[in-house]
Amino acid sequence: MQTKPTSAYVHIPFCTQICYYCDFSKVFIKNQPVDDYLRALIREWELSDIKELRTLYIGGGTPTAISAEQLDYLLSHLQKNLDLSKLEEFTIEANPGDLTVDKIEVLKKSAVNRVSLGVQTFDDKHLRQIGRSHNQAQIYESIDSLKSAGFHNISIDLIYALPGQTMDQVKENVRKALELDIPHLSLYSLILEHHTVFMNKMRRGKLNLPTEDLEAEMFDYIIQELEKNGFEHYEISNFTKPGMESRHNLMYWNNDEYYGVGAGASGYVNGVRYRNRGPIQHYLKAIAEDGHARLNEEHLTKVEMMEEEFFLGLRKKSGVSIKRFEEKFGMSFSDTYGDIVEKLQADGLLVKDPEVVRMTKRGLFLGDSVAEQFILED
Numbered sequence: 616m617q618t619k620p621t622s623a624y625v626h627i628p629f630c631t632q633i634c635y636y637c638d639f640s641k642v643f644i645k646n647q648p649v650d651d652y653l654r655a656l657i658r659e660w661e662l663s664d665i666k667e668l669r670t671l672y673i674g675g676g677t678p679t680a681i682s683a684e685q686l687d688y689l690l691s692h693l694q695k696n697l698d699l700s701k702l703e704e705f706t707i708e709a710n711p712g713d714l715t716v717d718k719i720e721v722l723k724k725s726a727v728n729r730v731s732l733g734v735q736t737f738d739d740k741h742l743r744q745i746g747r748s749h750n751q752a753q754i755y756e757s758i759d760s761l762k763s764a765g766f767h768n769i770s771i772d773l774i775y776a777l778p779g780q781t782m783d784q785v786k787e788n789v790r791k792a793l794e795l796d797i798p799h800l801s802l803y804s805l806i807l808e809h810h811t812v813f814m815n816k817m818r819r820g821k822l823n824l825p826t827e828d829l830e831a832e833m834f835d836y837i838i839q840e841l842e843k844n845g846f847e848h849y850e851i852s853n854f855t856k857p858g859m860e861s862r863h864n865l866m867y868w869n870n871d872e873y874y875g876v877g878a879g880a881s882g883y884v885n886g887v888r889y890r891n892r893g894p895i896q897h898y899l900k901a902i903a904e905d906g907h908a909r910l911n912e913e914h915l916t917k918v919e920m921m922e923e924e925f926f927l928g929l930r931k932k933s934g935v936s937i938k939r940f941e942e943k944f945g946m947s948f949s950d951t952y953g954d955i956v957e958k959l960q961a962d963g964l965l966v967k968d969p970e971v972v973r974m975t976k977r978g979l980f981l982g983d984s985v986a987e988q989f990i991l992e993d
Contacts, residue, residue, distance in 0.1 A: 621669040626877030628676040632748040640879025640893045641676040655902040657692040670863035679713035690725040704862045711757040712749035729768040737791045770799035776830040798859035925989035934973025
């Protein structure tokens with residue numbers, strides 16, 4: 616009996632400004648057919664017959680780049696056929712510059728109960744340098760307005776190891792983040808993605824990035840400082856006050872299935888990973904003609920599912936449960952991975968634990984290169 620996913624991701628690809636580091640599926644909102652897009656998205660949602668969810672996440676792009684009326688249309692139609700008593704976490708991503716009073720009113724009357732704010736840095740100079748349209752004052756304004764409206768489950772994203780960023784500036788960012796008194800923080804090191812302004816600058820030798828040693832020092836400082844202030848480092852880039860983890864993101868890291876709705880969205884249903892068409896006109900045409908917009912589908916083999924279990928699960932501080940792995944895949948863990956685990960433990964990258972495969976602090980900093988060791992040769 617195939618169980619239906621209990622999580623869904625909804626993609627709003629519009630932005631009021633394109634950031635220099637971003638390679639997500641997005642377009643500049645001006646002159647875009649936003650209303651047509653939202654109608655098509657709701658059609659895809661309704662055809663997916665989604666009735667019961669534990670987590671729902673609206674990301675982008677910038678979901679709050681659309682108008683208050685459009686936001687109201689989106690939220691009310693997503694909620695219409697959902698059993699809201701089962702919905703534990705409903706997150707929307709927002710930008711400090713876009714969260715107007717009327718948009719917060721719309722959020723307040725919806726079932727949204729968590730807001731993830733794209734802060735990135737508190738430094739106005741760095742904000743301009745990375746192509747963000749908000750400033751420090753708007754960050755504080757947005758957090759105050761959200762709290763006044765009754766939203767307390769707030770998370771912010773910060774990026775460190777920015778071009779020209781010093782250790783002192785990272786310390787200042789961490790201090791300001793802690794002063795906000797919110798329960799969840801995500802801190803990512805800058806990753807250079809293809810087809811971004813930053814990648815082009817780097818190729819021309821015009822991007823002065825911190826050294827790897829300095830980046831490691833920043834990572835260490837962030838972990839120590841946040842843990843000292845009551846945050847748990849529960850995933851490579853994520854920190855939470857007790858019980859306030861992002862349940863939606865935990866679903867990804869636990870390698871659970873989920874619906875992906877909208878242009879460029881990815882989903883994972885019935886053992887099939889799929890991706891929707893990205894360009895908006897292609898998406899609109901596909902929904903109108905086919906009722907779905909899947910561009911490609913990948914039926915995962917058992918070995919691929921096992922590899923994903925590690926790639927995703929090792930990101931969590933709690934790691935991958937050996938018992939759960941054996942139950943899920945019906946095979947002996949030590950026969951398959953015993954040697955790999957022993958070697959990584961000897962190298963100081965995995966913790967010695969008979970029940971769980973999890974990374975040491977050094978392992979977490981190296982991230983995916985540790986997970987890659989679990990790729991089995993065909």
